[in-house]
Amino acid sequence: MIDKILASAAAALADVRDGATVLIGGFGTAGQPNELIDALVETGARNLVVVNNNAGNGETGLARLIGLKRVRKIICSFPRQADSHHFDALYRSGAIELELVPQGNLAERIRAAGAGIGGFYTPTGSGTPLAAGKETREIDGRMHVLEHPIHADFALIKAERGDRWGNLTYRMTARNFGPVMAMAAKTTVATVHEIAELGSLDPEAIVTPGLFVHRVVRIDRAATAAGGFKH
Amino acid sequence: MNALVALQGVKRWSRDALAARVAADIPNGTVVNLGIGLPTAVANHFGPGQEVMLHSENGVIGMGPAPMPGEEDFDLINAGKQPVTLRPGGCFFHHADSFAMMRGGHIDVCVLGAFEVAPNGDLANWHTGAADAIPAVGGAMDLAIGAKQTWVMMEYFTKDGRAKLVAACRYPLTGQACVSRLYTDLAVIELVDGRAVVTDLAPGLSLADLQVLTPGVTLVGRA
Numbered sequence: 069m070i071d072k073i074l075a076s077a078a079a080a081l082a083d084v085r086d087g088a089t090v091l092i093g094g095f096g097t098a099g100q101p102n103e104l105i106d107a108l109v110e111t112g113a114r115n116l117v118v119v120n121n122n123a124g125n126g127e128t129g130l131a132r133l134i135g136l137k138r139v140r141k142i143i144c145s146f147p148r149q150a151d152s153h154h155f156d157a158l159y160r161s162g163a164i165e166l167e168l169v170p171q172g173n174l175a176e177r178i179r180a181a182g183a184g185i186g187g188f189y190t191p192t193g194s195g196t197p198l199a200a201g202k203e204t205r206e207i208d209g210r211m212h213v214l215e216h217p218i219h220a221d222f223a224l225i226k227a228e229r230g231d232r233w234g235n236l237t238y239r240m241t242a243r244n245f246g247p248v249m250a251m252a253a254k255t256t257v258a259t260v261h262e263i264a265e266l267g268s269l270d271p272e273a274i275v276t277p278g279l280f281v282h283r284v285v286r287i288d289r290a291a292t293a294a295g296g297f298k299h
Numbered sequence: 300m301n302a303l304v305a306l307q308g309v310k311r312w313s314r315d316a317l318a319a320r321v322a323a324d325i326p327n328g329t330v331v332n333l334g335i336g337l338p339t340a341v342a343n344h345f346g347p348g349q350e351v352m353l354h355s356e357n358g359v360i361g362m363g364p365a366p367m368p369g370e371e372d373f374d375l376i377n378a379g380k381q382p383v384t385l386r387p388g389g390c391f392f393h394h395a396d397s398f399a400m401m402r403g404g405h406i407d408v409c410v411l412g413a414f415e416v417a418p419n420g421d422l423a424n425w426h427t428g429a430a431d432a433i434p435a436v437g438g439a440m441d442l443a444i445g446a447k448q449t450w451v452m453m454e455y456f457t458k459d460g461r462a463k464l465v466a467a468c469r470y471p472l473t474g475q476a477c478v479s480r481l482y483t484d485l486a487v488i489e490l491v492d493g494r495a496v497v498t499d500l501a502p503g504l505s506l507a508d509l510q511v512l513t514p515g516v517t518l519v520g521r522a
Contacts, residue, residue, distance in 0.1 A: 095357045095358075095376070095380070095394075096376065096380040097373060097380075098357070098373060098374050098375075098376050098380075099374075121394075145435070145436055145437050145438070146435040146436065146437040147433055147434075147435055148433040148434070148435035149380075149435075152433075155433075156433055159433055160431060160433075166434075168434050168435070168436055169436075170436050170437075170438070170439075170440040170441055171356060171394070171398065171436070171437050171438040171441060172394075172397075172398030172401060172402055172438060172440075172441030172445075173440075173441070174394075175393075175394035175395040175397070175398050176395055176398065178395075179395040190402065191402070191444050191445075192402060192440050192441045192444060192445070193440050194444070194474075194475065195472055195474070195475040196440060196471060196472045196473065196474070196475075197426075197471045197472075198436065198440065238391070239374050240359070240372070240374045240375040240385075240391055241355075241357050241358050241359050241374060241375055241376055241391060242374040243358055243391050243392070243393055244357055244358050244393065244394050245393070245394050246393065247393040247395075248393055248394060248395045275393075291372075291373070292372075292373035292374050293373060294371070294373050294380075294382075295373075295380065296379075296380035297379055297380050297381055
């Protein structure tokens with residue numbers, strides 16, 4: 069029997085090693101898998117390379133992982149937020165490396181890794197400092213920049229419902245990076261609020277097919293906290 | 300000339316008036332993306348007969364206004380991470396699809412803020428280059444070059460009184476030759492073939508006064 073459901077976040081992350089590249093879902097706090105990040109902290113793994121849209125909000129989740137200096141490098145599009153003080157302090161003191169990536173390039177580089185694409189040309193960023201040193205090519209009269217896939221050891225994502233095959237549904241804009249990150253890692257771990265009986269999720273509504281997901285952990289539902297802006 | 304002296308007697312457009320003007324110029328039935336900051340307010344000014352599909356980069360189309368107090372759900376947010384609502388017909392999608400909508404040319408109009416804009420349409424809005432500044436680009440580069448039309452909404456002057464419409468951007472670029480129209484508190488300006496064509500001026504402001512306040516850029520009146 070295929071059964072990807074594990075009893076705890078700790079069990080799902082027991083094999084994370086120092087130096088691992090970890091995709092972490094979420095756009096600000098929406099879709100951020102706090103329970104998995106807390107379990108990642110508990111593993112003690114250090115020198116992590118983390119890929120997320122942002123660089124943490126407030127004190128919990130990714131902000132906590134960064135504040136504990138477990139992250140060597142972050143690959144993200146928008147680190148600067150009203151409540152990203154843990155990242156800000158480490159960045160200004162040179163204690164964390166930043167690779168800034170336009171948001172669409174970030175999503176597509178992750179998708180490319182999951183789709184077996186070796187690279188792609190995009191007009192995004194052409195002629196800007198974020199394309200400096202990259203190979204360019206004129207296609208149909210427009211300059212394009214070569215971008216490479218982002219492969220990862222782990223993807224930690226938050227979904228809404230899941231079953232023992234790993235099929236997932238999401239909730240509103242908490243979906244964000246979940247589906248593409250699920251494709252791009254050697255091991256994808258998803259939290260869900262509800263475990264569904266196999267066959268009970270509407271096949272027309274499953275967003276992430278189970279083959280992209282390796283481990284599923286049920287967590288209690290808690291309202292997503294506000295984050296990322298000035299109140 | 301000191302900007303404040305030259306602007307005595309000029310009735311600048313308020314942020315709300317500017318947002319209303321942008322909203323009125325957005326064609327009915329289009330797909331629109333509003334950037335964070337000043338452009339977000341445009342959503343409050345669509346007329347009753349105006350139906351547009353509001354796209355937000357984080358994976359929603361058919362975005363509605365802010366929820367009533369107490370009804371916020373932070374799984375349903377906009378690009379500024381503020382709570383929003385979903386209109387009938389709205390739907391959700393993942394990030395790669397959301398940016399395919401931009402890059403693929405499926406967004407009719409995007410409205411962005413700016414630090415600097417040049418008459419050739421170059422846009423700088425993500426980084427001042429200051430040593431202690433934390434750079435953050437988000438979806439600006441994808442939007443700027445992906446939308447069919449990129450409009451900018453900004454204050455005409457920086458806080459220290461320099462025009463943000465400049466001969467050539469000094470700040471790091473967001474996109475090359477991508478802006479087609481500027482909405483500011485002093486004037487509405489079309490960027491056409493490298494020229495800055497002033498189509499509207501705030502009450503009490505002459506084209507000659509605005510030209511004096513905009514060194515290095517030749518402003519052209521609408522013929």
